[in-house]
Amino acid sequence: xxxxxxxxxxxxxxxxxxxxxxxxxxxxxxxxxxxxxxxxxxxxxxxxxxxxxxxxxxxxxxxxxxxxxxxxxxxxxxxxxxxxxxxxxxxxxxxxxxxxxxxxxxxxxxxxxxxxxxxxxxxxxxxxxxxxxxxxxxxxxxxxxxxxxxxxxxxxxxxxxxxxxxxxxxxxxxxxxxxxxxxxxxxxxxxxxxxxxxxxxxxxxxxxxxxxxxxxxxxxxxxxxxxxxxxxxxxxxxxxxxxxxxxxxxxxxxxxxxxxxxxxxxxxxxxxxxxxxxxxxxxxxxxxxxxxxxxxxxxxxxxxxxxxxxxxxxxxxxxxxxxxxxxxxxxxxxxxxxxxxxxxxxxxxxxxxxxxxxxxxxxxxxxxxxxxxxxxxxxxxxxxxxxxxxxxxxxxxxxxxxxxxxxxxxxxxxxxxxxxxxxxxxxxxxxxxxxxxxxxxxxxxxxxxx
Numbered sequence: 034x035x036x037x038x039x040x041x042x043x044x045x046x047x048x049x050x051x052x053x054x055x056x057x058x059x060x061x062x063x064x065x066x067x068x069x070x071x072x073x074x075x076x077x078x079x080x081x082x083x084x085x086x087x088x089x090x091x092x093x094x095x096x097x098x099x100x101x102x103x104x105x106x107x108x109x110x111x112x113x114x115x116x117x118x119x120x121x122x123x124x125x126x127x128x129x130x131x132x133x134x135x136x137x138x139x140x141x142x143x144x145x146x147x148x149x150x151x152x153x154x155x156x157x158x159x160x161x162x163x164x165x166x167x168x169x170x171x172x173x174x175x176x177x178x179x180x181x182x183x184x185x186x187x188x189x190x191x192x193x194x195x196x197x198x199x200x201x202x203x204x205x206x207x208x209x210x211x212x213x214x215x216x217x218x219x220x221x222x223x224x225x226x227x228x229x230x231x232x233x234x235x236x237x238x239x240x241x242x243x244x245x246x247x248x249x250x251x252x253x254x255x256x257x258x259x260x261x262x263x264x265x266x267x268x269x270x271x272x273x274x275x276x277x278x279x280x281x282x283x284x285x286x287x288x289x290x291x292x293x294x295x296x297x298x299x300x301x302x303x304x305x306x307x308x309x310x311x312x313x314x315x316x317x318x319x320x321x322x323x324x325x326x327x328x329x330x331x332x333x334x335x336x337x338x339x340x341x342x343x344x345x346x347x348x349x350x351x352x353x354x355x356x357x358x359x360x361x362x363x364x365x366x367x368x369x370x371x372x373x374x375x376x377x378x379x380x381x382x383x384x385x386x387x388x389x390x391x392x393x394x395x396x397x398x399x400x401x402x403x404x405x406x407x408x409x410x411x412x413x414x415x416x417x418x419x420x421x422x423x424x425x426x427x428x429x430x431x432x433x434x435x436x437x438x439x440x441x442x443x444x445x446x447x448x449x450x451x452x453x454x455x456x457x458x459x460x461x462x463x464x465x466x467x468x469x470x471x472x473x474x475x476x477x478x479x480x481x482x483x
Contacts, residue, residue, distance in 0.1 A: 054158035061224045065162050068217060072138075072165035075172050079135040093128060093136050095262060097143060099269055100124040104147050106276055120276045123268070125167075126210065126251035127258055129175050130203050131189060137175055141167035162221070170214035178206030189259045203255060207248045232359070243279055250275060291365040293343060294350035302364030306374045307426045309362065313376065313418060320418040321383030322429040323373040324437045325349075325390070328410045328445040330369035337401045345399060345409055352393045357386070372430075380417035380450065387413045387448045395446065410446035412437060417450065 054065060103120055121144060129137040142164045149160055181202035182191060192199040219231045250272065257264030289301040297305070306322070313320040327333075327349065334342040349371065353363045362374040373390075375383050391413055399407045414437025416429045432451040440449040 052158065053156055057158075058224070061221070064220055064224060065158060068165045068169065069161055072168045075169065076135070076138050079133075079138055079172075083133060083135045089132050089136070092258070092262065093132055093140075095265055096124045096128055097140065099265055099272070100140070100144050101147060102269065103272065103276060104144065104151055106273060107148070107152050119279060120247055120250070120272050122210075122247050123250045123254055123272045123275070125171065126174070126207055126248070127255040129171050129206065129210070130178060130255045131258060134172065134175050137171040138168045141171065166214055166217040169217070170210045173213050174206040174210035177209040178202050181205060192256065192259050200252070200256075203252055204248075207252065211244060211248060227355075246275065291350075294346050294365050296350050296353070296371070297362060297364035299364060299366045302362060302366075302372060302374070303426065305362055306364075306372075309374055309376050310418065310424070310426050310429065314423050318377055319379045321375040321378045321380065321415055322418075322426075322433045323375065323383065323387045323390075323413055323415045324366075324430070324433040325353075325371040325373065325387075325411050325413045326437055326441070327369035328412055328441075333407060333409070337407060341399075341401060341407065345397075345407070348397050348399060348409075349394060349411070352397065353390060356390050356393055372433075378417075380415075380419065383415050383417050384448060384450050387415050387450075391446070391448055412440040412445050413448045414438070414440055415448060415450040 054062065057065065100121055103124070107119060125137070125140050125144070128140050145160050145164050145167075149155065149157075178188075179202075182188060182199070188199070215235055219235055222231050222235070250268075254264065254268045254272075257268060289297060291298045296302075310320060312318070327345070330342065330345070333345060346365075346369070350363070350365070353371065353373065357363055357373065357375075360376055362376075364372050366372050373387075375386060378386065391411055394409055394411045397409050399409055401407050414433045414435065416432035416436060418424055418429060436449040436451045440447050443449065
């Protein structure tokens with residue numbers, strides 16, 4: 034037996050040491066460890082106080098079955114990468130309000146295990162963190178909920194005699210769950226990429242509306258379950274419709290976005306930028322357009338591989354989203370070229386914004402698979418539409434392209450600008466090497482006088 038244990042230890046420990054979680058940066062690993070340990074400790078404490086009742090188990094199984102049906106619905110569409118918005122809380126929050134606390138702690142583990150098996154395989158440490166974060170959020174929601182109710186009352190019976198107070202307690206618990214879950218997710222976003230826009234990723238208007246709708250639906254299901262367990266038969270089609278509406282919103286966003294970076298794709302950016310420029314001309318408002326091109330990006334791909342190149346592109350997109358304002362438009366034109374539209378922005382302010390983007394890119398902490406730091410820089414050309422000027426999008430892009438070409442010719446890793454006050458017109462530029470750095474479609478093979 035001793036020899037067998039030693040053999041297992043010898044062969045098992047290398048696999049543990051090779052877990053992907055150990056490759057995380059220390060702050061992320063510390064957060065993962067703390068959240069996971071708190072979650073496991075909470076389950077142990079909850080299990081010690083748990084009292085089994087068959088009626089509770091039946092209700093839990095019914096809600097779990099509805100959650101499993103939602104997972105199967107997601108399987109048909111496939112789970113997207115990144116932050117996923119779905120309707121699982123519609124079935125899981127009633128567990129928090131109607132059943133003992135241990136059920137609320139373990140329900141995300143069951144659901145995400147099913148998701149890992151049936152929908153999409155993700156790195157195990159990411160699933161573990163998600164389970165722990167949701168479980169802690171549900172545990173805190175129950176603490177808030179029970180803390181607002183009188184001691185030693187049956188929540189389902191209390192609802193009928195004190196409906197208003199029950200709804201207030203459940204609503205506060207639901208808000209606590211949402212806030213804690215969002216906070217734990219935001220912490221990961223901040224540690225992974227300090228320049229990423231948490232507001233854009235987690236607190237966009239559409240996402241907040243979806244979250245509010247989901248929480249309200251969960252409260253209605255919890256109230257209905259106190260009347261009859263058959264409420265689930267009515268709630269399931271409605272939740273399915275809600276889930277489809279969420280998926281439809283995600284599909285609309287994906288149709289507008291570049292698949293690799295999440296920024297606006299070229300067609301969407303041009304359409305929205307054209308509308309912004311027309312509005313600026315009509316209202317005599319200042320505006321600026323900036324073209325960003327990564328320096329020697331082909332060399333990064335050739336030296337470190339295209340996977341690292343994709344990582345660089347995503348880091349650039351996160352940096353732009355984090356630095357730019359909510360009403361600015363950032364897009365990817367393909368390859369290593371990005372574009373920005375800055376409404377209500379004078380020439381000097383546009384230059385400062387572009388310089389801030391360039392400086393953040395130069396400080397990006399990107400490392401190769403061997404641990405070597407990869408230096409990433411960008412050149413940016415800015416064209417400003419001054420108040421009262423009248424120009425088309427193609428004119429501004431041509432001017433920004435000329436300024437970008439001048440930034441490349443002047444040594445790269447800098448910002449150059451052209452203003453319409455000096456007269457803007459397109460002229461022929463020197464041809465660039467085919468396939469070389471900064472190559473762009475024929476639309477941009479123009480320059481402008483400075």
